[in-house]
Amino acid sequence: ASWFGHVEPAAKDPILGVTEAFLADPSPDKVNVGVGAYRDDNGKPVVLECVREAERRIAGNLNMEYLPMGGSIKMIEESLKLAYGEDSELIKEKRIAAVQALSGTGACRLFADFQKRFLPDTQIYIPIPTWANHHNIWRDACVPQRTFRYYHPETKGLDFASMMDDIKNAPNGSFFLLHACAHNPTGVDPSEEQWREISYQFKVKNHFPFFDMAYQGFASGDPNRDAKAIRIFLEDGHLIGCAQSYAKNMGLYGQRVGCLSILCEDELQAVAVKSQLQQLARPMYSNPPVHGALVVSIILGDPELKSLWLKEVKGMADRIIGMRKALRENLEKLGSPLSWEHITNQIGMFCYSGMTPEQVDRLTDEFHIYMTRNGRISMAGVTTGNVGYLANAIHEVTK
Numbered sequence: 001a002s003w004f005g006h007v008e009p010a011a012k013d014p015i016l017g018v019t020e021a022f023l024a025d026p027s028p029d030k031v032n033v034g035v036g037a038y039r040d041d042n043g044k045p046v047v048l049e050c051v052r053e054a055e056r057r058i059a060g061n062l063n064m065e066y067l068p069m070g071g072s073i074k075m076i077e078e079s080l081k082l083a084y085g086e087d088s089e090l091i092k093e094k095r096i097a098a099v100q101a102l103s104g105t106g107a108c109r110l111f112a113d114f115q116k117r118f119l120p121d122t123q124i125y126i127p128i129p130t131w132a133n134h135h136n137i138w139r140d141a142c143v144p145q146r147t148f149r150y151y152h153p154e155t156k157g158l159d160f161a162s163m164m165d166d167i168k169n170a171p172n173g174s175f176f177l178l179h180a181c182a183h184n185p186t187g188v189d190p191s192e193e194q195w196r197e198i199s200y201q202f203k204v205k206n207h208f209p210f211f212d213m214a215y216q217g218f219a220s221g222d223p224n225r226d227a228k229a230i231r232i233f234l235e236d237g238h239l240i241g242c243a244q245s246y247a248k249n250m251g252l253y254g255q256r257v258g259c260l261s262i263l264c265e266d267e268l269q270a271v272a273v274k275s276q277l278q279q280l281a282r283p284m285y286s287n288p289p290v291h292g293a294l295v296v297s298i299i300l301g302d303p304e305l306k307s308l309w310l311k312e313v314k315g316m317a318d319r320i321i322g323m324r325k326a327l328r329e330n331l332e333k334l335g336s337p338l339s340w341e342h343i344t345n346q347i348g349m350f351c352y353s354g355m356t357p358e359q360v361d362r363l364t365d366e367f368h369i370y371m372t373r374n375g376r377i378s379m380a381g382v383t384t385g386n387v388g389y390l391a392n393a394i395h396e397v398t399k
């Protein structure tokens with residue numbers, strides 16, 4: 001017997017499987033709309049100009065010293081302004097405990113570990129559906145999970161009534177995971193009015209909102225607008241948690257740079273909470289990586305580079321919004337009897353098309369179009385060059 005004989009291969013990640021199959025397909029027509037990363041109109045990965053410039057400024061000046069245990073102070077400061085508002089009183093009052101995290105995933109995980117350690121009797125309510133990794137994160141942190149209803153398959157929009165019911169029926173003081181904007185995988189967000197009602201009900205029930213904000217700026221093109229849900233909760237006087245990621249909105253995917261923040265009642269509490277977050281990180285990875293944090297703080301700390309970033313993030317959002325329009329128009333022009341309104345109503349990287357797993361299989365087998373079987377189309381993979389082909393194939397398998 002060997003030490004590892006009992007170790008079975010882990011289940012394949014459905015998204016990575018899609019990419020593998022795509023790469024192995026020799027067809028010149030093949031399209032990958034499974035990717036979770038932005039592509040330009042030629043289907044190529046993008047490094048933002050503001051990032052290139054920040055790296056030029058770093059070159060030669062960077063030493064390789066450790067960051068402080070909680071990460072880059074400057075990066076955290078800029079991240080808080082982005083999430084909580086440039087002139088937020090909460091920042092001035094030092095009520096926010098925040099640490100640099102290993103991108104959005106690491107921020108979620110650190111929060112889940114914090115929740116397990118300091119609020120061991122709580123559970124986490126997770127929307128159905130959600131980014132699959134949310135389930136893994138809270139599972140591995142040993143926090144029990146509950147779900148709440150979110151998406152309505154018929155309208156391909158928000159099931160607001162059911163969501164509100166589930167919020168009302170959860171025990172007082174429950175923890176909820178909310179996508180701050182550009183819900184993954186559905187692309188369905190509550191309206192501003194609905195967020196206000198949700199926030200109100202959270203107050204009534206004394207629930208705690210944890211916002212996963214992986215797409216700030218990437219959804220509408222305006223980081224302030226995409227932070228609207230958080231700002232509404234802040235106006236209403238909630239304490240909140242927030243995971244920020246620079247993967248999508250700065251294209252820093254592989255740099256793993258993000259921020260976890262927890263709004264506390266006062267500065268004393270924030271100091272204690274921050275010290276405990278650091279304590280949680282210490283035996284896992286000691287302190288976070290320096291390069292991406294430097295890129296972010298240079299960009300956000302320099303008015304000129306920041307406005308370049310704002311322009312570039314809007315450019316990405318606009319391209320995606322444009323492709324939504326084009327995909328919908330193409331389907332309508334083909335005479336599809338179905339409604340494709342949801343393509344333009346949904347927002348962010350993904351379009352939850354409503355196609356069945358069997359229809360997706362046909363797209364792949366007959367048209368060399370690759371995506372996850374839940375019908376999620378990554379709009380980042382749609383280009384001027386393939387949108388017509390894609391629309392035609394969708395029409396063929398759905399008519």
Ligand code: PMP
Pocket residue numbers: 036102103104105106131179184212214245246247253258
């Ligand atoms: N949350 C959501 C909802 C996401 O879609 C993603 C990226 N797929 C993340 C968090 C985390 O991404 P990262 O760890 O690369 O920042």
